[in-house]
Amino acid sequence: MPKIIIIGGVPGSLIRFRGDLIRQWINLGFEVVAVSAPAPELLEKELSALGITFKPIPLKRDQLNPFKDLIAILKLCKLIRMEKPDYIFAYTVKPIIFSAF
Numbered sequence: 224m225p226k227i228i229i230i231g232g233v234p235g236s237l238i239r240f241r242g243d244l245i246r247q248w249i250n251l252g253f254e255v256v257a258v259s260a261p262a263p264e265l266l267e268k269e270l271s272a273l274g275i276t277f278k279p280i281p282l283k284r285d286q287l288n289p290f291k292d293l294i295a296i297l298k299l300c301k302l303i304r305m306e307k308p309d310y311i312f313a314y315t316v317k318p319i320i321f322s323a324f
Contacts, residue, residue: 224253225254225310226253226255226306226307227255228258228308228312229241229255229312230259230314231259231313231318232260232316232317234260234266234270234279236259237257246273249275256277256308257277257278258280259277259280260283262277281298282317282318299322300324
């Protein structure tokens with residue numbers, strides 16, 4: 224089964240703005256792993272109900288702290304190496320830039 228990682232800055236946007244896309248991927252037979260800043264427990268349950276795995280990383284979209292951003296980049300790189308996805312779909316500025324590393 225092919226695997227895709229979707230990386231967003233805000234966990235709520237995974238459902239609100241990318242929920243239909245995620246459902247399509249699942250219908251096409253993809254294993255979907257969602258990555259974003261930590262989510263409240265209720266939102267994690269919604270993501271799980273979609274049939275995807277949620278992995279939080281310490282991502283702050285409204286903050287420019289080079290040390291915290293470096294930690295987020297390293298954790299994202301580690302997660303990508305562990306998951307070994309076939310595809311990566313990143314949206315919003317920081318996830319796009321960070322996933323390029």
